[in-house]
Amino acid sequence: MKRRLLLIFSWVWILVAGEAIAEKAESVERVLVFGASGRIGQHIVEEGLRRGYAITGVSRFAERLSDFAGRINIETGDVLDRDRVRELIVAHDAIIVSIGGAPQNKNPETYIAALAAASLIDVLQEMGEDGPRLIFVGNLFTLIYQEGETLLDMGRVDESHQNYAMFYGHQIALDLFRASKGVNWTVATPPNGLRLQGFTGNVRFGGDELLRDPDGAPAQISREDFAFAVYEELAAGRYVRQRFNTAR
Numbered sequence: 001m002k003r004r005l006l007l008i009f010s011w012v013w014i015l016v017a018g019e020a021i022a023e024k025a026e027s028v029e030r031v032l033v034f035g036a037s038g039r040i041g042q043h044i045v046e047e048g049l050r051r052g053y054a055i056t057g058v059s060r061f062a063e064r065l066s067d068f069a070g071r072i073n074i075e076t077g078d079v080l081d082r083d084r085v086r087e088l089i090v091a092h093d094a095i096i097v098s099i100g101g102a103p104q105n106k107n108p109e110t111y112i113a114a115l116a117a118a119s120l121i122d123v124l125q126e127m128g129e130d131g132p133r134l135i136f137v138g139n140l141f142t143l144i145y146q147e148g149e150t151l152l153d154m155g156r157v158d159e160s161h162q163n164y165a166m167f168y169g170h171q172i173a174l175d176l177f178r179a180s181k182g183v184n185w186t187v188a189t190p191p192n193g194l195r196l197q198g199f200t201g202n203v204r205f206g207g208d209e210l211l212r213d214p215d216g217a218p219a220q221i222s223r224e225d226f227a228f229a230v231y232e233e234l235a236a237g238r239y240v241r242q243r244f245n246t247a248r
């Protein structure tokens with residue numbers, strides 16, 4: 001009897017929580033995109049427009065977004081400037097962050113992904129449950145590669161690697177999100193090097209474990225399909241406070 005009640009209670013909870021997330025997703029109209037000038041970010045802007053969202057693109061240098069003039073709202077801003085982030089977030093229902101760049105030094109704690117995660121968490125934690133949903137683009141080196149270990153756990157990246165700070169910086173970002181309280185974060189990770197081209201709208205999703213092709217090779221995706229998958233998740237809300245990876 002007790003078990004049956006517990007089961008009924010769990011199902012009711014799942015239905016209620018699921019509905020709340022779906023309702024929030026339905027109410028998303030205005031999307032703020034940090035990194036709109038980037039290789040992935042440009043496709044995130046285009047896919048958002050294709051879906052009819054009102055997009056605000058953010059760059060530290062507005063002229064980098066001039067190709068979008070007339071189609072999106074263009075704002076300047078640095079993701080590390082907490083006051084500016086707070087100001088920009090307020091008018092939006094969801095935030096997609098696709099920021100990156102070459103590491104400036106060997107210290108992962110100073111890599112932009114780690115610093116950006118800390119900045120966004122500070123602002124969103126202040127906003128609490130009313131804060132908008134955040135989807136943050138992560139890195140494949142933080143995915144479970146084999147036998148429960150990431151490529152970082154497996155020691156595949158040492159300090160001499162040119163992207164050492166980038167890969168470990170993304171791990172710090174993911175750890176910060178996981179430790180955050182009251183932030184509706186999702187980290188979206190490509191499973192490999194985004195080597196495919198073009199749009200298909202045909203994607204699959206996995207959690208922390210790297211998606212693979214039937215032959216066992218790490219799966220692939222294009223930037224266009226990655227952007228498509230990010231919005232599919234924004235609408236579905238299946239990975240709130242989790243990380244997913246996505247491939248064709």
Ligand SMILES: NC(=O)c1ccc[n+]([C@@H]2O[C@H](COP(=O)([O-])OP(=O)(O)OC[C@H]3O[C@@H](n4cnc5c(N)ncnc54)[C@H](OP(=O)(O)O)[C@@H]3O)[C@@H](O)[C@H]2O)c1
Binds near residue numbers: 189
């Ligand atoms: N397989 C994988 O796992 C994989 C593959 C590719 C990329 N990624 C990840 O995806 C993300 C985006 O990659 P990408 O290739 O599209 O990057 P990208 O072309 O180098 O673009 C970087 C973007 O970051 C923005 N940015 C940098 N610092 C910023 C700051 N302080 N404030 C606001 N914006 C800032 C830049 O905007 P402005 O310069 O205009 O301000 C630019 O739009 C990175 O985190 C990267 O590690 C993962």
